[in-house]
Amino acid sequence: MFIMTYQMEERKREKNANRLKAFFAVLLTAAGAVIAGLSTQTDTPWYQSLALSPLQPPPPVFGIVWTVLYILLAVSFAFAVTQRRPSASVIAGYVVNIVLNALWSPVFFIMQEPLPALFVMAALIVNLIILMRNVRFSCRISMYLLIPYLVWLCIATVLNVSVIVLN
Numbered sequence: 001m002f003i004m005t006y007q008m009e010e011r012k013r014e015k016n017a018n019r020l021k022a023f024f025a026v027l028l029t030a031a032g033a034v035i036a037g038l039s040t041q042t043d044t045p046w047y048q049s050l051a052l053s054p055l056q057p058p059p060p061v062f063g064i065v066w067t068v069l070y071i072l073l074a075v076s077f078a079f080a081v082t083q084r085r086p087s088a089s090v091i092a093g094y095v096v097n098i099v100l101n102a103l104w105s106p107v108f109f110i111m112q113e114p115l116p117a118l119f120v121m122a123a124l125i126v127n128l129i130i131l132m133r134n135v136r137f138s139c140r141i142s143m144y145l146l147i148p149y150l151v152w153l154c155i156a157t158v159l160n161v162s163v164i165v166l167n
Helices: 002-039 045-049 059-081 088-110 114-138 140-166
Strands: none
Touching: 002 059, 002 088, 059 088, 059 114, 059 140, 088 114, 114 140
């Protein structure tokens, strides 16, 4: 009886710990999304004067796509950190990814520096590929949730390069 009670208490503690880890994963991802969102300024004279790629989607598409991608990223992160023993490299990979993603918008829109923004984007993609490789061992679903994000980052890279080339 004592052993069964102890096991039930242990499962309850583990469940609560997992909820807390998932909450912080979602909170950190949301913080990155807020920073990126507040830094995205498409109504400035500088941005309005840019020649953009003919492949540039209409502005509302960006808000929709990034909302979906941040949700997928948050869910992926939450799944990854609630595994039995999430590796430090996986957790660090998500944190670095969120920081790099939050950094791109201020570099591009506020500093008005498309070339350094491209370097941030390249680092972001490299980090994401490494993260996907690392997370696939512990939580395959987390890796699959990151695929649309990788595709969109490649599209964003093309758009970033086109701003550099066309201006």
